[in-house]
Amino acid sequence: MKKLTVFSMLFIGLCIAGGGMLGLYLIELKEPGRSGGLFLPIVVGNLLGIGTTFIVWLIQKKRHGNVPTVDERTLQNLKKFYAAALYLVLFGSGGILIILFLMDVQTIEVGMLFIYMMVLFIVLGVGTMLAKRV
Amino acid sequence: MTKVHNRIKEVRLQKGITQLQMAEDLQITRQTITAIENHKYNPSLELTLKLLQYFDLSIEELFTLEEGEK
Incomplete structure (x- = not known):
C-alpha cells in the first residue's frame, strides 16, 4: 500500500475519532453523564470504516492490478x-x-x-x- | 470551432494493446482512455507527450486539428 494512502486513511480516521471525542466533550459539558456508551461506537465504527475501506482497496487492487483510480x-x-x-x-x-x-x-x-x-x-x-x- | 481529433484507438488496436494494459503502462484510468478515444477529453500536454512516446509516433501522426462549423 502506498505511503500516501496509509497516511490519508490514518489522518481521516484520526479526524473522525477527534470529532467524536469533541462531541463527547461537548455532551459532557452540557449534560454530564449523558455521553456514557458513546465512546465504544465511535472507536468501533471508526475501525470498521477504515477496515472496510482497506478491504475495498485490496479487492480493487486485485481486480485492476496496477491501474490507478x-x-x-x-x-x-x-x-x-x-x-x-x-x-x-x-x-x-x-x-x-x-x-x-x-x-x-x-x-x-x-x-x-x-x-x-x-x-x-x-x-x-x-x-x-x-x-x-x- | 476547431476540434482535436486523435487516432489513439486505431493505433492501439493496430498494436494489439488493450485499454487495461495501456492504463497500467501510462498510469491513467481506463475511463480516461475511453474519453480520449471517443474525443470527449483532450489530454494534457504531459499526457500527450507520454502517448507519443508510448506509441512512438509524431504529434501529427496521432493528433489533427479539425475545422468545424462556425
Missing part, C-alpha cells in the same frame, strides 16, 4: 464538481435563509445547523465519489 481527468472532474458545489452551497444556503426569513423564522437552533452541515458533508461526499467515477 485517479488521474489528471479525475482531478479536473473533481475541480469542476467542487466549483459547482461551492456555488450551489452558497446560493442554496442564501436561498434557504431567504425562505426562512419570508416564513417569519426568527432564530435557528444550533442543532439544526449541525444537521445541515452533516447533510452537506454527505451530499458532497457522495458527489465526490460520483465525480471520481465518471
Whole structure:
C-alpha cells in the first residue's frame, strides 16, 4: 500500500475519532453523564470504516492490478464538481435563509445547523465519489 | 470551432494493446482512455507527450486539428 494512502486513511480516521471525542466533550459539558456508551461506537465504527475501506482497496487492487483510480481527468472532474458545489452551497444556503426569513423564522437552533452541515458533508461526499467515477 | 481529433484507438488496436494494459503502462484510468478515444477529453500536454512516446509516433501522426462549423 502506498505511503500516501496509509497516511490519508490514518489522518481521516484520526479526524473522525477527534470529532467524536469533541462531541463527547461537548455532551459532557452540557449534560454530564449523558455521553456514557458513546465512546465504544465511535472507536468501533471508526475501525470498521477504515477496515472496510482497506478491504475495498485490496479487492480493487486485485481486480485492476496496477491501474490507478485517479488521474489528471479525475482531478479536473473533481475541480469542476467542487466549483459547482461551492456555488450551489452558497446560493442554496442564501436561498434557504431567504425562505426562512419570508416564513417569519426568527432564530435557528444550533442543532439544526449541525444537521445541515452533516447533510452537506454527505451530499458532497457522495458527489465526490460520483465525480471520481465518471 | 476547431476540434482535436486523435487516432489513439486505431493505433492501439493496430498494436494489439488493450485499454487495461495501456492504463497500467501510462498510469491513467481506463475511463480516461475511453474519453480520449471517443474525443470527449483532450489530454494534457504531459499526457500527450507520454502517448507519443508510448506509441512512438509524431504529434501529427496521432493528433489533427479539425475545422468545424462556425
